[in-house]
Amino acid sequence: MNSEAIDRRAVEVLARQLELCRATPGRPATVLADDATDHALVNTSVHALEQIGAIPRTISIDDLHRSGADPDLTTPEIVVNLLNGYSGTAESLVFSNARMLSVVAPTTGDLRGVVPHxxxxxxxxxxxxxxxxxxxxxxxxxxxxxxxxxxxxxxxxxxxxxxxxxxxxxxxxxxxxxxxxxxxxxxxxxxxxxxxxxxxxxxxxxxxxxxxxxxxxxxxxxxxxxxxxxxxxxxxxxxxxxxxxxxxxxxxxxxxxxxxxxxxxxxxxxxxxxxxxxxxxxxxxxxxxxxxxxxxxxxxxxxxxxxxxxxxxxxxxxxxxxxxxxxxxxxxxx
Structure with missing residues (x-):
């Protein structure tokens, strides 16, 4: 996934939205994705969390299903959910006191023109x-x-x-x-x-x-x-x-x-x-x-x-x- 090009403006936009959601430096964060998730959007989410100083971890739901393993989750402060349309699945994997930002834009291109405020x-x-x-x-x-x-x-x-x-x-x-x-x-x-x-x-x-x-x-x-x-x-x-x-x-x-x-x-x-x-x-x-x-x-x-x-x-x-x-x-x- 790290080989994907990064849309720098999309990173800035998502980082600003995460700041509005009160994500803070030094705290753990989770990015939830699956095989259908746009790889550039996954990378953008990770870079946005790193930009504000959070400690991101990416979890692929499909990898969990294939391995049959349970996720080893550190309690995240914030979750970036990229499982568009699967909020129930996402909520079952995170602690109830975590903030969850479900990104409903399917690609980073769909963030063009969005100005968080x-x-x-x-x-x-x-x-x-x-x-x-x-x-x-x-x-x-x-x-x-x-x-x-x-x-x-x-x-x-x-x-x-x-x-x-x-x-x-x-x-x-x-x-x-x-x-x-x-x-x-x-x-x-x-x-x-x-x-x-x-x-x-x-x-x-x-x-x-x-x-x-x-x-x-x-x-x-x-x-x-x-x-x-x-x-x-x-x-x-x-x-x-x-x-x-x-x-x-x-x-x-x-x-x-x-x-x-x-x-x-x-x-x-x-x-x-x-x-x-x-x-x-x-x-x-x-x-x-x-x-x-x-x-x-x-x-x-x-x-x-x-x-x-x-x-x-x-x-x-x-x-x-x-x-x-x-x-x-x-x-x-x-």
Whole structure:
């Protein structure tokens, strides 16, 4: 693995994130990987831990399975988990008081444009507090979306990529807040317009499709048959009535630097890493997690909590917007 080239900027970025997670010099750390893990990402993790003065050890899960041996683990202060999608396996191998940073980027190239900053965690917390204090969330846009959902008693969640206390597990790079509508309260319309993104396929919508939602369930789908036939077929294939139930509204807060704003149908942008968490994107999904009915990523929606705008035309507002310090970090990245 040590023969792999090292992306020096990726090392700097991950080292900064580990510092935000309060990794400290002189303490043991563990990197968890398997045969499918990108070798450059393994090397980057080891070098990042060494850069901050931690004492890293790499454990290959596949090597353990082949040998049948149990891992000889020194209690780590922090674990860098590269077993994308296997957090349960990772958690079974480490002590409960270790911080775990699960890197969900599949390659070091996917870390380009990521600028670690504590401001993201602050914005995520403020957004979650805003949802907790609100009575109603209103999603709208100039193209016909007009959806209202109740927040009283609704479930909420967040991702900020920060594992800063013993026992915490965080996915990184992530940045979003989400809520499940209070039962039966979602009513209105949602319009997928050209340039919006169907998830998780990563396809651009080519024609407008209007969804009618009544009492928290899909009640109608209107649009060109080329779009609506595929949507209806997918919903039917899920094989569960929950596919038609509005499950989540999520607001992306992860600021990833780009040399220029993406075009409406930018090649490779729709299926790029972390598209649902991107700054200002609003995802509306049906289903019963982890089974998804449809997931629609609106790129220019307005979201208001009790009629106070939190996102306006795809741009976070107020306490969801970066402060001057976070803005400065992006103007002068690592």
């Amino acid at each position: 504590v401001g993201l965690s602050r914005r995520v917390k403020r957004g979650l507090d805003l949802l907790a204090a609100g009575q109603e969330l209103h999603v709208s846009d100039s193209r016909g979306t007009d959806l209202r959902i109740g927040l009283k008693g609704a479930r909420r969640w967040k991702h900020d990529g920060l594992a800063s206390a013993p026992g915490m597990v965080a996915e990184w790079p992530r940045g979003m807040i989400g809520t499940a509508p209070a039962a039966g309260t979602a009513n209105g319309t949602m319009v997928m317009s050209p340039g919006d993104i169907w998830l998780p396929m990563g396809w651009y919508a080519r024609s407008p499709v209007t969804f009618t939602i009544e009492g928290g369930r899909l009640a109608g789908i209107e649009g060109p048959r080329s779009e609506t036939d595929a949507i209806r077929a997918h919903l039917a294939s899920v094989g569960s009535p929950s596919a038609y139930r509005l499950d989540a509204v999520e607001i992306g807060l992860l600021w990833i630097d780009r040399p220029r704003p993406p075009a409406l149908f930018e090649p490779s942008f729709a299926d790029s890493f972390g598209i649902a968490d991107r700054y200002g994107h609003v995802v509306i999904a049906t289903g019963d997690y982890p089974t998804v009915g449809i997931a629609c990523c609106l790129r220019s929606a307005t979201v208001a909590v009790d009629e106070v705008a939190a996102v306006r035309s795809g741009r976070p507002q107020g306490e969801l917007a970066p402060d001057v310090y976070e803005q400065a970090a992006h103007r002068h990245p690592l």
